Amino acid sequence: MKHTFITLFILFGIFFSSCKENHNEIHNNDNSDTVIVIGGLFSITGNWNTLGKDAIAAADIAINQANAIAAERGLSIRFSFTNFDTKLLPNLALESLKEANSKKIQILIGPQSSAELTALKSYADSARILLISPSSTAGSLAIPNDYILRICPNDTKEGPAIASMMKYEAKSVMIPFWRNDIGNKGLSVSASAAFAKNGGIVLSDISYEPGITDYSKVLSTLKETCINAVKQYGINAVAIYNPGFDEVVDIASYITSNDTVLSSIRWYGGDGTVGSQVLLSQPNFFEKVGYPCPAFGIGEAFTKADPIILAIQNRTGNTPDAYALGVYDAIMITALSIMGSDSKDISKEFLRQSIVKQAELYYGATGWTILDENGDRKYASFDMLGLRSQAGKPLWQTVGTYSETTGYRPK
Numbered sequence: 001m002k003h004t005f006i007t008l009f010i011l012f013g014i015f016f017s018s019c020k021e022n023h024n025e026i027h028n029n030d031n032s033d034t035v036i037v038i039g040g041l042f043s044i045t046g047n048w049n050t051l052g053k054d055a056i057a058a059a060d061i062a063i064n065q066a067n068a069i070a071a072e073r074g075l076s077i078r079f080s081f082t083n084f085d086t087k088l089l090p091n092l093a094l095e096s097l098k099e100a101n102s103k104k105i106q107i108l109i110g111p112q113s114s115a116e117l118t119a120l121k122s123y124a125d126s127a128r129i130l131l132i133s134p135s136s137t138a139g140s141l142a143i144p145n146d147y148i149l150r151i152c153p154n155d156t157k158e159g160p161a162i163a164s165m166m167k168y169e170a171k172s173v174m175i176p177f178w179r180n181d182i183g184n185k186g187l188s189v190s191a192s193a194a195f196a197k198n199g200g201i202v203l204s205d206i207s208y209e210p211g212i213t214d215y216s217k218v219l220s221t222l223k224e225t226c227i228n229a230v231k232q233y234g235i236n237a238v239a240i241y242n243p244g245f246d247e248v249v250d251i252a253s254y255i256t257s258n259d260t261v262l263s264s265i266r267w268y269g270g271d272g273t274v275g276s277q278v279l280l281s282q283p284n285f286f287e288k289v290g291y292p293c294p295a296f297g298i299g300e301a302f303t304k305a306d307p308i309i310l311a312i313q314n315r316t317g318n319t320p321d322a323y324a325l326g327v328y329d330a331i332m333i334t335a336l337s338i339m340g341s342d343s344k345d346i347s348k349e350f351l352r353q354s355i356v357k358q359a360e361l362y363y364g365a366t367g368w369t370i371l372d373e374n375g376d377r378k379y380a381s382f383d384m385l386g387l388r389s390q391a392g393k394p395l396w397q398t399v400g401t402y403s404e405t406t407g408y409r410p411k
Contacts, residue, residue: 038063039109041111041112048088048245054316070335084096086111106129107132108129108131109134112323114183117141130348133152134326135152138155139156141154141182152296155189162194168408174239176191176206183243184244187243188241191241215254222262226240248269279291328364329366380404381401381402381403383400384408
């Protein structure tokens with residue numbers, strides 16, 4: 001069996017080595033087992049680092065679990081994980097992918113954002129490096145037979161979820177206000193289409209560029225749009241949809257508590273801010289305007305997920321969302337695919353197909369992980385989370401749920 005696995009990994013191109021070799025991506029052990037390194041592309045010191053830190057913890061838990069299974073089966077292989085801090089920057093993510101390729105790491109979990117994934121797609125497809133993202137949602141990346149898989153649902157499912165919540169809350173006018181990147185643009189397009197399909201009115205959208213530090217001009221445009229909408233439709237009918245990342249905290253800092261327009265209208269966020277600890281620095285604003293954010297839900301998978309959630313909490317102090325749990329599932333699917341492959345007729349495409357097949361069979365921390373024809377999660381439900389005060393402390397709490405069969409339901 002050991003000879004079979006060595007042949008497998010040479011053909012896959014996954015980095016492996018006798019643990020007697022000295023390499024900074026290898027975790028040595030005393031048994032001279034073959035060690036397979038799975039890479040990670042997560043932001044640890046940049047934007048959206050709450051998910052990045054939870055993802056690293058989830059990866060560590062999954063690696064330990066995979067190694068326990070390999071040992072139980074008597075296999076002479078072990079798994080290791082190494083992360084490349086992308087800071088959520090597309091250019092840095094591409095540099096990181098090239099570095100991983102130079103180290104012969106050919107399967108990576110991540111990146112987090114669709115902007116990063118778009119920057120990586122051409123290189124990944126050309127080099128046939130498999131990327132499994134737990135949190136990219138852009139519908140423009142839903143492409144069959146490429147080297148991108150996504151363990152989360154894409155924006156064609158998330159947009160209707162937030163639109164359904166708006167409809168339930170009697171919002172008839174939506175103002176899209178989004179960070180100008182491919183992922184958040186996709187969310188805006190999807191939510192706008194669903195909102196209009198539900199009979200709502202979508203006003204001209206307003207976007208802001210990533211990296212800007214002065215939001216006064218774009219907020220002036222937003223406020224003028226809101227004033228006109230409120231005059232025509234009433235303040236209770238208007239919703240601001242703001243898919244973005246942690247920069248929404250900087251936006252909030254520009255809005256005073258006595259602003260009778262921007263701090264009085266109901267805001268809704270996207271998946272890039274759900275559960276973010278950064279938003280806790282502006283709890284009064286986000287609680288006042290509501291700011292519910294969708295995270296894809298785990299349905300009936302709580303029995304499987306609870307011990308993993310607790311283990312991540314013990315490491316990071318955060319309550320992880322389903323995107324972080326998706327990292328655990330992605331590594332487990334990958335490891336189980338490798339452990340279960342004993343064919344000598346192996347190629348990188350065979351590995352991709354094996355992982356897709358394993359995802360169809362796997363029921364993990366996020367539930368059933370079956371993928372669609374584009375390599376994206378096939379079925380989805382969503383939990384709507386909002387910042388709420390509990391004993392004087394702001395916490396992310398579930399305020400509602402959404403499924404494609406029942407629509408939005410408040411909790």
